[in-house]
Amino acid sequence: MSVGKWVREAREPVYSNLTCPFLPEAKNCQKYGKPPGYMYWRWKPDECDLPRFEPKRFLDLVRGKTLAFVGDSLARNQFDSLLCLLSQTEVPIDQQLNPFKKFHKIHFPSSNFTVMVMWTEFYVQGIPSTNGASTASFDIHLDKINTNWTSELPSLDYLVISGGNWFIRKHYLYESDKLVGCLFCKGENLTEFSMTYVMRRVVRKALESIESCQNCDKLVTFLRSYTTSHFENGLWFSGGICNRTEPLDEAQINLYGHEWEFRRIQREEIERIVIAGFNGVGEAKKKKIYKMLDVTKAMMIRADGHPGAYYNKDFYKNANDCLHWCLPGPVDMWNEMLMHNLIKTSSLD
Template sequence: MAPLPTTPFSSTSSPTASPSRSLLHSNSREWDVVVQRNVKSSILLLLVVSTVFVFSVVYTSRGFVAAATGEAISQRPLVTAEELADGPTVVAEDNVAAERQSPAAGISLPSANPSAAAVSPPSTAEQTETGDQSKYILYALTVTVSTYTSKFCDDACVHSLTIFSCVGEVGIQVEEKCDMSMGKWVREPKGPVYTNLTCPTLPDLKNCQKYGKDPGHLFWRWQPDGCDLPRFAPERFLDVVRGKRLAFIGDSLARNQMESLLCLLSQAETPVNAYADAFDKFRTWHFPLHDFTLTVTWTEFYAHAVPVVDADGKPTASFDIHLDRLNTNWTTRLPELDYAVISGGNWFFRVNYLWEGGRRVGCVNCRGEAGLTDFGIAYAVRRVVRAALEGIARCRDCKPGLVTFLRTYTPDHFEHGSWFNGGYCNRTRPLEEREVGLGHIGWELRRVQSEEVARVRETMTTGSRRFGVLDVTKAMMLRADGHPGGHYDKRWVRNASDCLHWCMPGPVDMWNEMLLRRLAEISPPPVVR
């Protein structure tokens, strides 16, 4: 008999293989196939059961829901008071003792979570940790599925497991956060969505290119840390707000934002001028194709305020601000709104007097007038913001689903003077962070505003009304190059420099990019089939 071969041969190719050996090899191969199929089926079943188990745990976990929908106070998606009713910690009732003095000293550049020290619900850390763990569970499951798919699956198996891989990716995406308040300005070669020639409603006072301003300030976009702020899409915005009414409530910077939004939206639909009061402080525009109404409502302080008169009975630049009364110019218009964007702060830098209970109780910037306590700007801003937010939360006639955003304080950039005494703003590019004063009062006003939004969320019974923050303070502190300066129609104001308002197009358009992102998060447009 010939010796057995020392090198392996298959049972079908070996000329010396016996029938019994061939049968043994054949049975072994069939058995391997059966085992492999059983293993694949078992692993697939295990993955299916594991997926169902993970998602049942994740989606019944209050911590995951909070983490998936919550962000830092300045940028988390909007929530109702009921969603935070389980044991929140209230902001210290009055962080006002320190605010009665000038807050300029000792203020550092805020972190990505500006309110961590001020507002700390007991469950926040636990919720965030739970959300992160859930994210990693989903990610691990996705990786496991992908590995199994690539190594063991046939076509049918790949198709089945892809479903679970996609589910895991959706879960991760829900958990992603975008703190739009922190970031930097980066070059944008595309330029703005509109130009001074394509916006039919652009006012001359903001038309900087028409009056010779260098166009360099147009080619920048705000890049948040760790995520992107999408370029403004007029059609998407109009789809989101179809059939709604939105109002900007505040001073001339609220009007600046309304004018910017008009220009942006006019690239998709021409607005109709529906109303203007005699002093041009209240305006209404309508977009008939989308049944969307856009308004601006004037108020310097939210609170009721009247000019202080001099000895001749003429109004001065100062105001008596009644901290316990809201200005009815804007409160009477609230019931018709679906969305409100409130803003302010710059009028508090005047010498103003604070009233409560029908008597003068103090002042702001009064420099120690006899018998009066100077409470400081931050204290006054906190009081009126609190009153405004509480007024909205308690509004009896307002729509149950009213959504309110507070846009944070934005500073001026005057250098070597002010409006009429030689001040100017002739920068040609955004500032570097090191060029922004760490002691700027803007950081303190931003903190106060964010804290008060957190407070109304946590202490007021608001039903389905929601409150959020459009935190633009840092972004705008860096844009000393984005103001008109002396580039405006001098027929309106002579020998002045405007380093407070914003050119259009310009950095102000970013406010509405941020607004669109927040609106789309809470009111996604209907899917057209």
């Protein structure tokens, strides 16, 4: 699934900004004039075919189930994509979605399916270091899980976790409530850790918390791999732009940066927790299921799929958004991959 290429797609997307009642203003690129070429591509794996998303079939697969997305604003991006896709078959009960609310639960009555999104920057506890500002440095407690999301695990059938973008800034690191070091803090007389070290610690803590959940035997966990931004000539508030009109060539992407390191860590930690699900003689015991939604390389190519300047600037004044993804757009592929894996998982029941 993760090795392939983007190919031209003549068909219209499954939904549009006119047919999705849930489409956030910050991702409504068509409303704000973005040229539509970015919508007419599909991901074609080398070894198989990734079918187009089928809303009715998805709802049949998850009948009577509960699914949650856990992570940062990109987890919310995937949640919004799924709502737009499913709303082409059924509009759920709750349509009052606040783009700034950190917890949402939406119910589809005809299939008795519930989908949730829960915000966490780090999986573990993170407390703003200064003035309570959500974009400031955080005190990250590496050994304390954020129970705001783990407390919901027993109610779930499917879980999609993701993250990584909040580690690319200055933070302070704690263990046993003691300051042990920091990220991006040269000159502060503290031990400076790498962001890959911290990424591994929190992904491992998250997966171990899922594995140790006492009433979660039915839970299937998907770890959606890290996706990068595509800022050029600056960043969020320093003139960064993303005005590409077509996917990049594979030769233009960097497979040696932090993006690929984050993906490697995620894959290794998934493999580690799967191995931990077997006992000492190699026989399978009662174990949870873990899968990887490996989208990193595919999304590194899609520099054309971000809102850029084409969104409601009330959200980020004087900034181009080269991190999140237009709806409809490349992010919908994540849910196609999710559906493909749900089909395979359901065949094991």
